[in-house]
Amino acid sequence: MNIEQVREFTLSLPCVTEDQPFGPDNVTFRVEGKIFMCLWLGSGNYNIDCSRQRFACKLAPERNDELREQHAAITPAFHWNKRHWSDVYFEQLETELVETIICESYGVMVSKLPKARQPKFVETIKISNGKAANLPYHQARMERTIHHFFPQLALSAMPHLQDLITTKDSMLLFKARVVYGAHGVELVEYAPYSMRQISTLKIVYDDTISYSYKCTNRSVLNALTAQKAGCDEIIIVKNNLITDTSFTNLAIFDGNNWLTPKHPLLHGTQRALLLDNGLIKEADITVDDLMKAKRIRLFNAMIDFGEREVEPSGIKL
Missing domain, CATH: 3.90.1150.30 (Aspartate Aminotransferase, domain 1)
Structure with a gap:
C-alpha cells in the first residue's frame, strides 16, 4: 500500500x-x-x-x-x-x-x-411466510465484519443469527434487523415490510464515498440521496463506474447477460447468492452502459431478483 x-x-x-x-x-x-x-x-x-x-x-x-x-x-x-x-x-x-x-x-x-457512541453494524434479514431467508450469507457477512473490526469478539463470542432470529408463521413479509458492535449483538427487532415503488433514478457522483460494511450510520448515503431532484431514488457513480443505489445493488441486462457492478459500495447478500447461482455476472458498468441497457433490476436482502425492475427511460442524468 x-x-x-x-x-x-x-x-x-x-x-x-x-x-x-x-x-x-x-x-x-x-x-x-x-x-x-x-x-x-x-x-x-x-x-x-x-x-x-x-x-x-x-x-x-x-x-x-x-x-x-x-x-x-x-x-x-x-x-x-x-x-x-x-x-x-x-x-x-x-x-x-x-x-x-x-x-x-x-x-x-x-x-x-x-456504548452509545460506538459505531454499529446491522444485518437486515427477510422473513417470508415465517422463514428467514439467506441466513448463511448474512452470517458470513456479519462474521467478516466482526473479524475485521472486533477480532477479540470473534474469538470469544461470535454471534449466531440462527440462534437470534425468532420467526412466526404469521410473519408473511417481515424485516428482521440485527444490530451489533464491539460488544456483540445489541438489538434484534422485527417490522412488517412493504416494498417501495421506484420508477425514476437520478445519477449522482461521488469519487470518495465508501460503504463497504453495512453500518447503521448512513449519513454519507443520505447526503447523496438528498440530490435525487424529485426522482424516487439515486444511482451512485464512483470513479466513472456505476456502483449501487442508496439501498440496493443493481443489475442491467445487455441483451445476453445480467451484469452487476464489479465494485459495488456494499457486497449485498442477495447479490452474493445470485453470483453463486450464476444468475448474474460482474462487470465494469459505465453510465453509457446503463443508459443502453435493455432492462434494469434493483435487489437487496428484502427485494428478490425480478421484484423491482426500472425502465431505462427512468434514469435521469
Whole structure:
C-alpha cells in the first residue's frame, strides 16, 4: 500500500475523521474524537530513519508483541507509549496485513468508547411466510465484519443469527434487523415490510464515498440521496463506474447477460447468492452502459431478483 491508499482505507471506516493537531508533518485519524492512528507524511526533523513511510497505531500490548516478533517492519512507536503503540512501515508489508492492523487499531479504540457512541453494524434479514431467508450469507457477512473490526469478539463470542432470529408463521413479509458492535449483538427487532415503488433514478457522483460494511450510520448515503431532484431514488457513480443505489445493488441486462457492478459500495447478500447461482455476472458498468441497457433490476436482502425492475427511460442524468 502507498500513503494515499492507507489514508483512503482508514477514512472508509465508519465515523472516522482526520486532522493535524501535531503540525503539517502528520495526519491523525480519530473515531468519535479519539485518536487511534497517526500517519507520518514524510517530512520533519526526526532522529529516526525518515526514508520509510509509516504510521503509528494503538493495539493491545500482547498484539504489539506478537506483530513485532513476526515482522521487522513493525517496531515500538517512536513518539507514543511503546507498550500500546507500534510504528508500522506499511510499504514493506502485505496490503491485507496492513488493513487488518488498521482495523484492529480502530476496534481497540471503538471498544473503549461509551456504548452509545460506538459505531454499529446491522444485518437486515427477510422473513417470508415465517422463514428467514439467506441466513448463511448474512452470517458470513456479519462474521467478516466482526473479524475485521472486533477480532477479540470473534474469538470469544461470535454471534449466531440462527440462534437470534425468532420467526412466526404469521410473519408473511417481515424485516428482521440485527444490530451489533464491539460488544456483540445489541438489538434484534422485527417490522412488517412493504416494498417501495421506484420508477425514476437520478445519477449522482461521488469519487470518495465508501460503504463497504453495512453500518447503521448512513449519513454519507443520505447526503447523496438528498440530490435525487424529485426522482424516487439515486444511482451512485464512483470513479466513472456505476456502483449501487442508496439501498440496493443493481443489475442491467445487455441483451445476453445480467451484469452487476464489479465494485459495488456494499457486497449485498442477495447479490452474493445470485453470483453463486450464476444468475448474474460482474462487470465494469459505465453510465453509457446503463443508459443502453435493455432492462434494469434493483435487489437487496428484502427485494428478490425480478421484484423491482426500472425502465431505462427512468434514469435521469
